[in-house]
Structure formats: structure tokens, C-alpha cells
Amino acid sequence: MGAARRRAALLLAAVVSVNASYTVMIPFVPDLEDRVGAGPLVVALTFALFAAAKALAQPLGGWWVDRWRADRVAMLSMLLAAVGIAATAFADSGATLLAARVVWGVGEGLVSPALYAGMTALCRRHGVPTGRMMGSFGAAAIAGFLLGPLIAGLAGPASLTGLFLVGAVVTALTAVGLVLAIPGPDAVPATAPADADATPASAAAPAAKDAPAPVAPSRWYVWALLLGLMDMFTFVVYSALEPLLPLHLRAVDSDSSRSVISAVLVGGLAMSALVMWLMGRFTPSLRRLTVTGLALSAVGLCALAAGKSVWVVAACFLVYMAGYATLFLAARRGVVELKAASADDGKAYGLFGLVSDLGNVVGPLIGVALYEATGRFAFALLGAASAGALLAVAFVLRRPGFILGRAAAQGTPARTPAVAGTTS
Structure with missing residues (x-):
């Protein structure tokens, strides 16, 4: 596998991981009701606060990418998401559950601009057409949405704590992979990316x-x-x-x-x-x-x-x-x-x-x-x-x-x- 394919695979794996975590919580709603006594309001806030935190953190993540490096921002953001996932695994009350989901959402919101910047840098560094990269990105995003509930279903008897701890470890490993996937600012462009509909x-x-x-x-x-x-x-x-x-x-x-x-x-x-x-x-x-x-x-x-x-x-x-x-x-x-x-x-x-x-x-x-x-x-x-x-x-x-x-x-x-x- 060439350097471009290896970097792209690591980057797309992160996209799958981010989107899988967005939907993996859905099958665990009954477990949340039993474990932390989550009523309808807490269940709704579990998803709403995550989505709001993710959305509001994205401009901050974009500012951070411009001020620093996309690869380092991506790594630290995914590590923050891993902390939120681990905290969700051990949440024993509605308040701690909601706080953990906010941390989780902030981490995933911060990483989103870094992923886009990483794709731009990867296309620039290795001459990958933007359209092709975005097609693979979209397919990976949908695969992540499908994978979340599938993982929860296949986990079967596994407890919420065990499954989410495994998820935190996988997310932390993904953070390391992003440092390897996203070219640094000192990378010299090899070939300019060009799509089929490019105008010379x-x-x-x-x-x-x-x-x-x-x-x-x-x-x-x-x-x-x-x-x-x-x-x-x-x-x-x-x-x-x-x-x-x-x-x-x-x-x-x-x-x-x-x-x-x-x-x-x-x-x-x-x-x-x-x-x-x-x-x-x-x-x-x-x-x-x-x-x-x-x-x-x-x-x-x-x-x-x-x-x-x-x-x-x-x-x-x-x-x-x-x-x-x-x-x-x-x-x-x-x-x-x-x-x-x-x-x-x-x-x-x-x-x-x-x-x-x-x-x-x-x-x-x-x-x-x-x-x-x-x-x-x-x-x-x-x-x-x-x-x-x-x-x-x-x-x-x-x-x-x-x-x-x-x-x-x-x-x-x-x-x-x-x-x-x-x-x-």
C-alpha cells in the first residue's frame, strides 16, 4: 500500500469512527433508563446536548486548525472524545451522563474541521482528485452511521460499560492514526489535485x-x-x-x-x-x-x-x-x-x-x-x-x-x- 492510500485509509477510518459513535448510543436507550434512571427528558437531552456541543465546537475547532496544525488538533480532539466516551461508560446519574455526552460532543466537533483540512492537505500532498476523495469520505460517513447500531447489536450480552470502554480505546488509537494520516504543514505538494471536470x-x-x-x-x-x-x-x-x-x-x-x-x-x-x-x-x-x-x-x-x-x-x-x-x-x-x-x-x-x-x-x-x-x-x-x-x-x-x-x-x-x- 502506497503512502497516499495508507494515509487515506487512516483518515477514512477516523470518519467511520466519528459517525459510528453518533449512532451507537441509540440501541442503549433502555439501558440508560435502567442504569441512571433516565426519563424521557434526560434521554432527549442525551442526544440533543451531544448534537449541540458538536455543532457549537466546530467554529472553535476551525479557528484552532488555522492557528496550529490540523494533525495535532485532530489527535487532541479525538483524545478528548475518548475521554467523553469513557466517562459515558462510567456515568451513574443523569447529570454525569449529560456532562460526559457534552465532552464527547465537543471532542467530535473540534475534530471535524481538522478532518476536512486533513483531506485538503492529503489531496494536495499526493495529487489525489478532490472529487474522488470526497466520494470516499461520503461512503465512509454513511458506513459509520450504519456501523454504530450494528456494533451495538452484535455486542449482545456485553455491558454498556465494557462496550464503551472498548470504544474509548479505539477512538484513542484513531487519534494516533490521524497524526500519521494528515500531512504536516512542512509537506511539499507533489502533484496538484485535479478532477475530471477541471478547467485547464x-x-x-x-x-x-x-x-x-x-x-x-x-x-x-x-x-x-x-x-x-x-x-x-x-x-x-x-x-x-x-x-x-x-x-x-x-x-x-x-x-x-x-x-x-x-x-x-x-x-x-x-x-x-x-x-x-x-x-x-x-x-x-x-x-x-x-x-x-x-x-x-x-x-x-x-x-x-x-x-x-x-x-x-x-x-x-x-x-x-x-x-x-x-x-x-x-x-x-x-x-x-x-x-x-x-x-x-x-x-x-x-x-x-x-x-x-x-x-x-x-x-x-x-x-x-x-x-x-x-x-x-x-x-x-x-x-x-x-x-x-x-x-x-x-x-x-x-x-x-x-x-x-x-x-x-x-x-x-x-x-x-x-x-x-x-x-x-
């Missing part, structure tokens, strides 16, 4: 008069915010479906068991992982990714409202998840390529992550409220929102001289060559 500088030169005006260095936050809002919209819709889909499956077929509901959800996540991997290999433009993702989401959601059998609902959900995966990949590839042309790497990743994660907080509330008010037509309303977003994006893209991502790439001089132009 020589080809772009004649069209310079049509290019948009360069973005001032202080405007990086505008593009990070826009990409974060796009990702927040994606997460709002997806997290709204998490409570909606089981309710809808039970409504179309009263015999739908927990295993049927789980199979539909797992199938959708598997579809999204496959789509991300494929999109990473073919590296279409950000414009095409965004339009395709919104179109698939709108079609899948509207069809879900009309589905009257489990098989039809499952098929429509697969279509939606293909759109979800495409939008997920577009936002992350956009922010990675944006920051390859700016000096504020970590801050942009932190702002992007903060805005993006808010979608997971409000999405379930929106989904339940829509379903209570409109029933299965809630899917149609979410589909209409996706269609509206598609029309808005199409209108913006038709503006003369506007190319999604080019303005960002033409901002401050890149730390590394030849990344500008890959985002057209």
Missing part, C-alpha cells in the same frame, strides 16, 4: 473577460455559509424523514415490523453510500451535482406521498437517498475546493459544520409537525421544497458569468497550485 488554465484564459470578479479574501465566509445552508437544507429534509418514514410505512401496511422498517432505512443508506462512491469516481461538476441532487430528491419525496405499498415506498426512498447522497457530496466537495484557494481553511470548515448540523436539530421537529398536520402529504411538501430549491438554483446558474464555485476559487491566492478551476 490555458483553456480558461481566453474567457477571462467573462469570469466573475475575484472575491475579496474576507468573503470566504459567504461561500462557506452558502454551502452550509445547502447542506443544512439537505439535513433538514433527511432528518425530517427519520420519524416520518416509519410512521408512513406503518400507515400503508399495519403489519410492517421493526425489521421491515430497518431494512428500508438500511437499504436507503446503502444506496447513498454507493452513489457517493460512484460520484467520487466520475467527479461531475458541482453545478451538475447540485441540480441532479435536488431533482432526485424532489421526485423521490413526491412519489413517497403517493406510495401505497411497502415496496413502492422503499423504491421511492431509494430515489430520494440517491439525491441526498449527491447533495451531501456536492456541499463537502464545494467547501474543500473553496478552501484550497484561501488562507482561512479551518474557519470555513467550522462555519460550514455549524450551519450544516443545525439541520439535524430542526428537521425532526419539522417532519413530525408536517405529518401531524397533513399526513402522507408531508412528503409532497418536502418534495415541493426541494423543487423550489431546484428552481432557485437553476435561476441563479442562468445568470450571465456565474459558475458555481468559480468565484470562490478565484479568491485569495491558493496555498497550493491548480485547485482553482476544479469547481466549475
